[in-house]
Amino acid sequence: MTRGYLIRRLLAIFLVLAIVTFAVFAITTVLPGNAAIMILGEYATPDAVAALERQLNLDQPWYMQYFNWVAGILRGDLGMSLRLSLPVSQVVGEAFLNSALLGATALVAVTVIAIPLGALAALKRGTAVDLAIGLFSYLGTALPEFVTATLLLVFLAAPNSGIFPAGGFVAPWGNIGGFAYHVALPAFTLGLILLAHISRQVRSEMAEVLSSDYIRAARLKGLTERRVIRRHALPNSLAPAVAVISLDIGYLLGGIIVVEEIFAWPGLGRLLMYALENRDLPVIQAVTLLLAGVYALSNLISDIVIAMLDPRVRYA
Amino acid sequence: MRDFFSSPTAVVGTTLLVIVLTAALFGPWIAPYDPQAFHPIARLQGPSAAHWLGTDQFGRDLLSRILHGAPATVAFGVFATALGVGVGSVIGVIAGVSGGWVDSTIMRILDGLLAVPDLLFTLLIVTMLGGGMEHALLAVAVAFTPGMARIARSAVLSVRTRDYVRAAIARGESGFYIVSCEVLPNALSPIVVEATIRVSFAIMIGATLGFLGLGAQPPSTEWGLMVAEARQFMFRNPWCVAIPGLSIAMAALGFNLFGDALRDALDPRRSH
Amino acid sequence: MTPSLNPAVTETTKPALAIRNYSLSYRTANGIVAALKNIDLTIGKGQTVGLVGESGSGKSSMAWSIMRYLPPNAVEDGGAIRLAGEEILDYTPRQMADIRGRRMAMVFQDPSTSLNPTIRLGEQIGEVLMRHRGLTKVEAMQEAEAALARTGITRPKEMLQRYPHEASGGEKQRVVIATAFACEPELIIFDEPTTALDILTARQILDLFNQLREETNVSALYISHDLGLVSRVVDEVSVLHKGGIVESGRVDDVFRRPKADYTRQLIGAVPNPDRWIGIDAPANPDPLISLETIGVHYNAPTMLQKIFQPKEAEKAGFWGAKNVSMEVRKGELLGVVGESGSGKSTIAKVLAGLQDFDGKLQFDGKTFGSRKDIDRAYRRRVQLVFQHPDASLNPRQTIGTIIGRPLKLYGIVPADKVATRVAELLEMVRLPADYARRHPHQLSGGEKQRVAIARAFAAEPDLVICDEVTAALDVSVQAAVAELLVKLQKETGTACVFITHDLNLIRQLAHRIAVMHHGALVDFFDGPDARADDRDPYTKALLDAVPVHADMEAFDVA
Amino acid sequence: QSATPKPGGILKISHSTRIATLNVLNCSGPAEYPVVDMIYSGLTRMGPDNKPMADLAERWEASADAKTFTYFLRKGITFHDGSPCTADDIVATFQAILNPDVPAAARAVLNMIDTIEAVDATTVRFNLKTPFADLPISTAHANARILSKAALSGPREKLDTTANGTGPFKLETYDSARMVRLVKNENYYIKGKPYLDGVEMHLFPDLAAESANFLNGAMDVMLTVQQADFERITAANGITAKRIPSGRFVNVTMRQDQKPFDDVRVRKALAMSVDRGLLVDIVLEGLGRPAYDNLVSPEFQYAIEAPEIAYDPEGAKKLLAEAGYPDGIKVTLVASNRPAIRAQVAVALKEMAKPAGFDIEVETMSHDTYLANVWMKGNFYMGYWGMQATEDATFKLLLTSDASYEDTAWKNAEFDKLIADARSTTDSEKRRELYAKAQELQLKDTPYIVPIFEDILTASGKGAEDWTIAPLSRYYYVENVWLNKA
């Protein structure tokens, strides 16, 4: 992993982001309707729409809008949200923070649970434990988030059995308990699919590692089973798991859209849906930019982690 | 084949798949009622002799709706995947076979597209096209294309350096023969396996779009939409949410299990 | 060297290992398969016993039984395995874990897979010491360094910090051996420890083993299918055939006066350089194909790189072959030998038109300056057989299709005669005609290799290049394949380039021998002159490394 | 009602749509209205009885010809920032509303104003171009609340996120993604009110999550209850669920300058193919009333009772045949997917009209596409309108030739004249007559099918007293709400 490599990767990310934003801009401008119509809704009169369009600069040709937008970005100004009349950086920034809290909680929890679970399944291959974990994983991957979330709402958060709040957001600063209480269900919903995915990956990788010659060699050296598993088997099964996790972050970024909607989590996913519905172009742009950027960056980080986990992997 | 069915995964997966595909192919004919017909006196009922799976808010028969929705839901997954896999594979094979700058150009573009998460990508395309089933299908297909192209390319690459391909090159075979007779048949299995598993993703994404109001639209009987429509009534009649929800899970599970079993069965390490 | 290792201290009352009437079988989909039958085997203190037998005879199963590390589907059918008199069959897994690595250790065939790729070599040696001798990390590292030093590694301290992929095959095997010897065990099992190494390295490892054995007076079970090699290191030998020991005794006795037919057969399959099996040298030494200053630059720098980063471009890539000139005569068999990575396959690929090259290729009056010039006619007349039969046959085609393809492609016979010709070809390589309908996976390795050869000869070529065609095969099968090749050469008069690292084998077959080293042609001589004094030092080293027991050379089965 | 109000406490209101803007001039979201209603006051305001009541204006006078109106303001009203609210602010506000460069939703009901003048600090005079008796109702328009002159002359975007009103509550935090918090305005013009220390508006985009949070007591008020949930919520312990009959309706737009709806018989046939009672049952869960194509619901002062239209597919079929469609008609009915009621009615209509020979294909699309491509353009689609303040506003919205959303191309000079005459008439009986005639004209021609009137549903939890909504919606009277918590 050389510096040159890192720089090249980062440059590639910028290029990708540039392409993505241009594509999104082009896409959104061919859409019927615009923010002004959406803001005023059915109760607006044509002259009010025209007035608002002028106010929002929507009467300019799209390439001018894009040009202005890019010029703004280069000055560090993401513009104003058309629908919310707030600086995009503020709207998106807050939402991103909230989403990151949710996503990170889900990811960390999932990683912490999924890896041992997958390892356990591999160790107990063919037993009831393996079967149970397998069934759970399969079910996890087959239930779409909106179904899981709905079921959770009915069974765990319904007012009658209200173990958990039915959505809502509490910031963790100074109220970590409240945060944990509110984040539990959405994080679980998000995590379920990833849990299944990662634990299955770890299981198959671990199973392969366990049948490898060097594990056999380690056991024949008389090492304790603990050491064989922790020092020899686990680290070697992790690199592929990390690759999967980074891919799953992409999935997570999609998953938040549904989960945030259902659990009233004020994050990027919901903001994006809202912005799409309202043709709030600057917000759509910023959110896509951010999501794509996060995804690309997480891929880069995962490559770095993999290189750290596995000394054979070298990027130049 | 006997080997294939010796794994429980394969048996369960195939069984689920048969059920789901039967529903998808013959559902509309075996449905006891017109899926749109109202039965105002029997609204929001649980399972009964007259309505085996109960009814929804208009008193429409859920079993009939599920059966009618099967083609929409499953065919959506299958066609979206087929389209994405087809186009993706062609791109991937072209990249893998030609190598050089063609390969690297294609790969750079794919990398760019892959940088956008699947659902986000789909969402953007769907909103661009304005929602609806066909547009959602197209969007899922487009979203699948880069990933599939990658898989196809790597399958081709791994086959391309095999000795039997090199033997064909050394014999002086034409490029067409090499690709169609030596490379493709052997590169196909990872593509098929991935495609099978992706059908389940496609079904889930399709249902999610239906749920978000960007996919199928009323009065369609697509399952995701059915869940969305029934959610308001979930406390009054949990069946009308659970049934389509579980149907989606069943279809996704079926394809998932089947794909996994297929992967195991086709895994060269296992077959030796 | 610690005092306890002094041979005087060891007693010789009880054998280090005694196996009595031991049987083992595996449960498989096709029922129970017996792997070991009524085995009796004794290894005395300080003694080394060899275990030989063809692939699948049960050698590794024996090793696993002793180490008490059997797969879940193994079924033991009684008997006794005693380590210094203690019945280890009754040991709990815990007790076994305690004695593994401490009282008995094992060295595997492939050092590159038996070392954990993500752990530094030092830790992999040290962990045994920490586990069994209760050393601290620092002590363990010092001890590991000493152990490595004993195996002849020049800079042991540095080696401790490396990862497996940063060490060569020989170095890795030394690490494994150092690990095995680390706790001064009573018994070490070697399961084909040199098979995966190239010939020179294997020789060094063998010497190392002999040296350490003398120093430590350890008892050892040495497993190999290579009789020549075993005869070099062991005192006694047991011959295993289909799970049963057919013969055992002092190594000289067994090899000189084999009692069992199977032993005789095994010995017969060992290539003997003095027993010529090739065809007579062709009468007219006209060149068929000649290579002129052939060079192959792998990962060559691109044009852009040359312009913008001239310094780095110079270092970029790797010369797989450089400045190689030689010619192949009509009808002859040219042997190409050299250690692993010396560029043998590179030359084969150039000849087969699979590799871009610098320099010139002359064939039948035509000159080819680059790979792209090579035409269909050339490709028909030069055929290639690969090392791995598994990989060179398309798993999705039938044998008939595979062999029939060149017939159709080059229009060798009319379309309606293809099937007949395929049958003839199968017969030529001594396979039943009905194999045409089978798929490759229904054939054994040797059979697959015959199919590959049949496919090459189907084109009626002038030259067949055989790239280590016997390397992946069992000893006995190796000999048969080599003989088949000779037979075909005799029948068709085709010239052959035979690539191998087995010098004994090549000396039985080749009219002329080319020796390659680090991509260069270092020696080129007539077969009988192999032992001549003016040979290149590298050639001499290769010849010396060949593991043939002095006694065996005198032995002749015929 | 039973107990005397206690001051103090924070009222938590849950809602399911975003409060995207606080700009009272053009806000339109269902959750935006309660917020502006709490922050801002109007010159007048609509009461729960659907009559204009005093707000900043203590009283008003109209000239005999209904062309000049004089409003007299309360004394000593101040904005939340402490600055006084005078006639100048009133004038500035209405001038802004009338300014074509300003997006203002209330312009349509106030465009008869010619000039506004500040007579003195507490007196404002409106001079109208044409007589208009209902001006006090128009000045009560929810988007015609009084802004300060300073705010109006500042950058207009600031109105979206900040607010300086004269209402009972002041803006404290505005987080459109989550929560808007308001605090008591100590200087509200009614002494002792509001009772509450503050109000929080919490956003729950998912309806199930919203009801769950309301039912488990995390929220005090559920702004809008879904029909499907009403029964369950009513049944819950301590919950006061309110059902307020309203003139909110769903309508089927049929363009009359295009086939097949150019023929009144086709429209009538479709009208006969709707089982309105059943529609109320299955779409509204019984929480509404059947409507018989009259845009004006019984709540209106001058509403006539429209004759019942029985569900008669046979008759409809005959009528269709007469109109030249013996084999039925194939049409595509477009519905936006938001709110769900549009698609539900469309789907139900499809089934109900089937026996009559209408082969209706329902095409549901996302709201944005609908707004851009179908609304005001299509020839057969679902509309959905909230109750307007007056008959005049209703007709001027949809039916007169110069209506703001004249989307059926139904033009009737006689109708236009009746509406114009009613405008300038101050005599109540006369107006009743004029409006009755207008309604009959409309019913005769069936420009729209209006199958149902929807009730407004809201609920308050244990301890939240005197919560109510006007049938017009958009008016909430939160200054009267108080918390009766132990």
Ligand SMILES: Nc1ncnc2c1ncn2[C@@H]1O[C@H](COP(=O)(O)OP(=O)(O)OP(=O)(O)O)[C@@H](O)[C@H]1O
């Ligand atoms: N786990 C197992 N299950 C079933 N059969 C097995 C298993 N392991 C080995 N065998 C069979 O037992 C026989 C002996 O195998 P073993 O590995 O001991 O042979 P070997 O002499 O070491 O061969 P090689 O020289 O190829 O290493 C073979 O026929 C093999 O197929």
Ligand SMILES: Nc1ncnc2c1ncn2[C@@H]1O[C@H](COP(=O)(O)OP(=O)(O)OP(=O)(O)O)[C@@H](O)[C@H]1O
């Ligand atoms: N495609 C390639 N790209 C880069 N380097 C290569 C490539 N193929 C071979 N090499 C390198 O070129 C050298 C010569 O390789 P070659 O395969 O000719 O050796 P060989 O003599 O056939 O060895 P072996 O006995 O192991 O088959 C080796 O060091 C190898 O690593």
Ligand SMILES: [Mg+2]
């Ligand atoms: Mg073995």
Ligand SMILES: [Mg+2]
């Ligand atoms: Mg080679």
Ligand code: NI
């Ligand atoms: Ni060398």
